[in-house]
Amino acid sequence: MAVACVAIIAVSGWREWSSRQATLKSAETDMANLARSLTQHADDTFELTDTVLNVLVGQLELEGTGPAAIAKIQTFLSRRKAANRIRAVFIYDETGRWLATSEPVEFAGLNNSDREYFQHHRAVADRGTFIGHPVRSRSGGQWIITASRRFNHPDGSFAGVALTTINVDYFLQFYSGFDVGQNGSVALAAADGIVLARSPDNGYTGRDLSGAPLFRKLRERPVAGAYYFTSPLDGVRRLSFYQRSSRYPVLVVATESEDDVLAPWRRAALGRMAAVLGLAGGLAVAGLLLVHQLHQRQKMAAALVAKEADFRLLAEQSGDMVMRIAIDRQILYASPSSAQILGWAPNELVNTSALAGINPADLARVEQTISALMDGEAEEARIAYRTRHREKIEVWIETALRVTRSAQSGDINGVVAISRDMTERKDLEDKLSALAISDGLTSLANRRHFDERLAAEWDRARREGAPLSLLLIDVDHFKSFNDQYGHQAGDACLRSIARVLAEQARRPADVAARYGGEEFALLLPNTDAGGCKQVGEQIRQAIQELGILHAFNPPSKQVTVSIGGGATHVALTDKADCASLIAAADKALYVAKESGRNGLVMSGQIIAWPGSIRA
Numbered sequence: 001m002a003v004a005c006v007a008i009i010a011v012s013g014w015r016e017w018s019s020r021q022a023t024l025k026s027a028e029t030d031m032a033n034l035a036r037s038l039t040q041h042a043d044d045t046f047e048l049t050d051t052v053l054n055v056l057v058g059q060l061e062l063e064g065t066g067p068a069a070i071a072k073i074q075t076f077l078s079r080r081k082a083a084n085r086i087r088a089v090f091i092y093d094e095t096g097r098w099l100a101t102s103e104p105v106e107f108a109g110l111n112n113s114d115r116e117y118f119q120h121h122r123a124v125a126d127r128g129t130f131i132g133h134p135v136r137s138r139s140g141g142q143w144i145i146t147a148s149r150r151f152n153h154p155d156g157s158f159a160g161v162a163l164t165t166i167n168v169d170y171f172l173q174f175y176s177g178f179d180v181g182q183n184g185s186v187a188l189a190a191a192d193g194i195v196l197a198r199s200p201d202n203g204y205t206g207r208d209l210s211g212a213p214l215f216r217k218l219r220e221r222p223v224a225g226a227y228y229f230t231s232p233l234d235g236v237r238r239l240s241f242y243q244r245s246s247r248y249p250v251l252v253v254a255t256e257s258e259d260d261v262l263a264p265w266r267r268a269a270l271g272r273m274a275a276v277l278g279l280a281g282g283l284a285v286a287g288l289l290l291v292h293q294l295h296q297r298q299k300m301a302a303a304l305v306a307k308e309a310d311f312r313l314l315a316e317q318s319g320d321m322v323m324r325i326a327i328d329r330q331i332l333y334a335s336p337s338s339a340q341i342l343g344w345a346p347n348e349l350v351n352t353s354a355l356a357g358i359n360p361a362d363l364a365r366v367e368q369t370i371s372a373l374m375d376g377e378a379e380e381a382r383i384a385y386r387t388r389h390r391e392k393i394e395v396w397i398e399t400a401l402r403v404t405r406s407a408q409s410g411d412i413n414g415v416v417a418i419s420r421d422m423t424e425r426k427d428l429e430d431k432l433s434a435l436a437i438s439d440g441l442t443s444l445a446n447r448r449h450f451d452e453r454l455a456a457e458w459d460r461a462r463r464e465g466a467p468l469s470l471l472l473i474d475v476d477h478f479k480s481f482n483d484q485y486g487h488q489a490g491d492a493c494l495r496s497i498a499r500v501l502a503e504q505a506r507r508p509a510d511v512a513a514r515y516g517g518e519e520f521a522l523l524l525p526n527t528d529a530g531g532c533k534q535v536g537e538q539i540r541q542a543i544q545e546l547g548i549l550h551a552f553n554p555p556s557k558q559v560t561v562s563i564g565g566g567a568t569h570v571a572l573t574d575k576a577d578c579a580s581l582i583a584a585a586d587k588a589l590y591v592a593k594e595s596g597r598n599g600l601v602m603s604g605q606i607i608a609w610p611g612s613i614r615a
Contacts, residue, residue: 001287005280012276016269020262024239027261028226031241034178034186035224035254039243041174042188045085046248049147049164050129051489052086055549056162057127057151058484060091062551065159070099077102085170087144088137090163092118099160103139110138112161121150121161131248133194134168134206143168143205145196168197168205175199183236183257191218191249202234214242214253228258321419324404325354327374332414341397341421343390354417357388373403373415384422396426439514441491442498450513450521457509457525458578462570469524469532469567472585473501473539476560476597478518480552493548493559494518500542504535529567529602536563536600544598553597560598564589567602 056073063069070091077089077100091100096113112118117132132146144165153159175186176199187198193210209215212232224243231238240255283290321342322335331354334346342349342357358366362385369381380402389395399419406413437449445453454470461468475481475497482490498512501520505512511523522539524532540563548559566584584603592601 001284001291005284008280008283009276012273016273019269020265023261023265024258027239027256028241031180031239031254031256032224032226032243034180035241035243035252038175038178038186038188038252038254039245042171042250042252043245043247045166045170046129046131046147046245046250048085049166051492052089052164053129053147053149053162054485054489056089056091057149058551059549060151060159060162061154062484065091065093065099074100078104085166087165087167087170088139090165091160092163093160094122094158101139105139107139112138112163115146117146117148117163118161121148122158124150126150129248131190131250133190134196137165145171171197172199172201178254180254181256181260183260184238185231185253185255187253187255189215189251189253191215191244191251196250218244218251227253231255319420321417323349323354323417323419324414325370325417326414327412329354329370341395341419342387343392359386359388359394362386369401370415373401374412376403376412379403395421395423398422439498442495442514444498444501444520445511445513447513447516450511450515450523453511454523454578454582457511457523458570458581461525461568465569466526467528467567467569468581469527469529469565470581470585471522471524471532471536471539472515472564472582472589473497473520473522473561474563474589474593475518476562476593477550477553481550481559484550484552496546496548497543497559497561500539500546503542504539527567529565529604532565532567533600533602536565536602539563540598540600556598562589562592562597563600564592565600565602567604 059073060069063072073091089102090098090112092112093099096111096115096118098107098110098112101107113122115132115135117130120130120132127150130146130148132148134143134145136142137144144167146163146165148161148163151159151162171188175188175197178186180186185198185200187204188196189209190196193208193212193215195204195207195209198204209232213229214221214227223246225241227240227242229238229240230236237258238255239258239261240253242251242253244251319337319340320335321337321340322333323331323338324333326332331349331352334344334349336346338349339345354370355363355367366383366385369383372378373381380400382398382400384396384398386394387397397419399417401415401417403412404414404416405411437445439446457468460466475493478490478493481493494514497520498514501512501522504510505522507525509525511521513521513523515521522535524535527535540561543561544556544558546559549557550559551557553560564585565588566581568581568584588601588603592599595601
């Protein structure tokens with residue numbers, strides 16, 4: 001008993017140490033999740049600046065920096081209101097002179113050629129976005145982070161810099177919404193060790209930490225990881241998780257004070273250790289009596305195990321739930337795995353109905369299967385169904401059933417059910433099913449799913465004599481858009497158009513799909529030509545109102561679409577197939593493109609175009 005008491009204390013000590021490590025590991029996980037989320041937030045913020053700079057540089061290199069072009073850009077920037085993320089936008093010529101800005105300041109005579117970002121772009125021909133160190137704004141006086149891009153003259157020489165700024169306060173306010181403890185912190189830093197933003201701030205913006213161990217060996221470290229250190233800023237011992245951006249030269253460090261993390265564990269550990277010591281003392285006092293009682297119980301347990309070994313050896317060691325069900329559908333026995341699979345202990349299930357908790361939609365099917373076994377129609381069966389879990393809403397169960405017979409008479413006296421939880425597999429099957437019918441870029445239906453739905457709706461319209469309409473939508477001059485602004489901007493454009501289509505597919509039977517490349521389709525069951533035209537016009541206007549710049553799409557110089565619509569009433573005796581509806585809408589789309597684009601043409605409006613081939 002003395003050895004047992006020492007072992008209990010040793011195990012308790014090991015458990016407390018493991019609990020301490022688990023507490024730190026849990027904190028690491030929390031910091032990892034926070035760092036990843038904040039890194040994504042930083043990437044999204046800088047991606048937004050990339051988009052703005054991409055459009056501005058494209059406009060400047062297309063139209064130049066002449067007075068008319070700059071006046072056009074200044075008018076656009078003057079109407080722009082300061083947003084949470086992008087504070088202001090600036091344009092400088094090759095000498096650093098201010099050409100245009102979104103800030104309401106008088107900038108005549110101002111020059112930024114001394115700024116780090118300007119000197120970088122003047123010296124380096126790289127066209128990418130440059131994330132600068134935090135500086136004090138000359139227009140507002142606040143700390144800002146700069147994101148800039150170089151633009152060139154037609155001969156490729158340096159023409160100037162387009163600049164966007166982000167208030168450091170924007171990051172500080174966002175970071176302050178996360179609880180990292182009294183001594184915790186969240187920091188956004190450049191890869192070279194300059195602090196871009198830190199919450200709580202305490203004047204750390206712009207501080208150079210390149211000499212800190214994390215930044216000295218940053219290139220040798222993985223892109224993300226846990227990191228324990230004593231802060232060079234305030235001397236507090238912290239556990240942290242850093243996450244480097246995969247797209248920009250920045251990283252996020254989320255930290256908590258190690259003392260703050262372990263304080264609850266220390267209080268709980270002291271209480272638990274005191275209880276363990278008390279228990280050990282009690283065991284030592286009552287040792288002889290306990291040993292005697294254990295000896296008697298071992299004899300009883302040995303007899304019981306010998307009697308039921310054949311059945312319980314399999315049932316109670318199995319991860320699957322094993323139940324014996326009587327003729328009256330009452331549970332006679334349930335294995336310990338029932339607590340894991342259903343949330344109910346075996347003693348809570350015994351003498352209850354085996355059909356309790358089964359989803360009403362599956363109940364009749366399960367009852368029919370059990371009845372067939374009880375009546376001797378089959379020896380075994382397998383069935384999947386939904387049932388209620390004690391803690392969860394509902395789980396999927398797969399059960400193998402086999403009849404049992406009386407040893408004396410050989411008559412069926414019940415069934416043995418072996419069940420396992422297949423919820424995760426069912427969820428995975430549902431996710432795979434969804435992925436198989438959706439387009440990866442736009443999340444709309446893909447071409448295969450659209451073809452299946454079109455065929456089904458055509459057959460239904462034929463049976464019911466209902467109208468069926470189809471809209472084909474094509475982005476005008478999309479290749480020129482991709483060539484000018486890049487494939488990332490092209491993908492963003494397609495996603496924006498897809499959102500418009502998804503908003504218009506309001507009824508359950510409506511199908512919005514990516515038909516191919518920059519072409520989309522919207523299937524409208526129970527919709528005549530008038531309704532089809534109304535929806536098509538709403539789509540065209542909504543896409544135009546997105547205001548996406550497209551310099552090579554005159555006259556609007558914005559992204560527009562051409563739409564072709566087709567509508568039909570399919571009779572039961574009609575032998576035409578759904579390809580005729582696609583052909584009608586496709587021909588209408590061709591006419592819309594030939595008629596100047598940014599328009600809607602219904603198939604009834606089509607005029608003959610002999611010898612034409614659709615572009």
